[in-house]
Amino acid sequence: KIDNTGPGRKPPYWSGQTPQVRWQDGTVQRESIDLVREVDKRYNGQLYPKAFQNDVINKSREFNKIFPSKSRPSSRAAFLFDWSGEPLWQSEFEAVLHKTNELLSTSSSSPFFCDTFSAADIAWAPFLERYAVQLPCLHEGINPRDATIYPHLAAWYDAMETIPAYACRVRGNPSSWRKVLTMAGFGNAGVPPTVVERMVNLGNSEGLPQTEADRVNEQKLWDEFRDSRPFLANTPSAEAGHILMKNHDAIMTDTLKRANVLQDTGIPLNEKGLDRAMRALATILVYGSKEDGYYNDLEMMANEAREVEGVYAMAKFLDERMCVPRDMGMMSADAVKRLALLA
Helix, strand or coil: CCCCCCCCCCCCCCCCCCCEEECCCCCEEECHHHHHHHHHHHCCCCCCCHHHHHHHHHHHHHHHHHCCCCCCCCCCCCCCECCCCCECCHHHHHHHHHHHHHHHCCCCCCCCCCCCCCHHHHHHHHHHHHHHHHHHHHCCCCCCCCCCCCHHHHHHHHHHCCCHHHHHHHCCCHHHHHHHCCCCCCCCCCCCHHHHHHHHHHHCCCCCCCCHHHHHHHHHHHHHHHCCCCCCCCCHHHHHHHHHHHCHHHHHHHHHHCCCCCCCCCCCCCHHHHHHHHHHHHHHHHHCCCCCCCCHHHHHHHHHHCCCCCHHHHHHHHHHHCCCCCCCCHHHHHHHHHHHCCC
16 A cells, blocks of 8 residues: 555565556556556456447547646646646636536436446546645635536536445545545645635534435445455444554554644653553444444443543544545545534
8 A cells, every 4th residue: 555645665576656556467567547457357347338439539629628728737636736836727616517517417318427337437536536625725616526517527527426436445535535635745835825715614514413315325335345345344433443443553653753742632651541542442343333233242331431531532533534435435534523523
């Protein structure tokens, strides 16, 4: 795993930028679309259906014609800022959204770019996903998911979130995409004050308690995703707890290293207290809720864990440090965020 948010350990074969893959025969391959083709070929996928293969290729290429051509290059905040570090004009973003909406309208039998989910959707997804979160931060009154203005684009977003692998593990979360906007040098030359204000306002609306309907829908997608991945926990929340304990030592080290800046946050800054808070947080996450019905034998332990000193402060710290989907999927990260708001 390569850390895309800063310096870190990298595989010995790695050089240059991500994405890249080293296959079992030792060959290294780069370029996103080339990798999609190779994965499709090696694993008998259906990302280039023969019936409309040319349509998939052509609509993937339309991306280069539609997205802004004069924006400042960035691996983390692409197609957002000009060379001065200021956001592109709102009219430029709106033109992109209208053209994308028009392109999606040419697929009459599905909400995807072609007649079914394909490599074309994979080509567009990283950028449209970020735009949905980042554009409302950059300009007032712009929302790519507004079905009254961009009905086909809004339907595409909704359809993508019904694909188990995308919803459970690939999709990034709004907090992580907004965080990118604060990283000077990776798309912008400092964050304009109006952008900061919008980011705060949008962030305050997240992490609300989960409705029962949302829990049921999330679990349904998770069950489909887990069906071919039995190594995963039974629920997204429990998976977050599993990941937390799997990375226990690294998180302990990272937290204690920041002891000076974490004073008065409520996090125990001694090894014994921090370990107890981490294990309590993992217990709460694994238990989830009684409605989940998978780990009800942990109910008493989870209730006791909620009283442990620093447990919610630790959730808040991890929520702020986390990068999604690098560290865990969005559903699991949301479980941590809901606890973070109790700090």
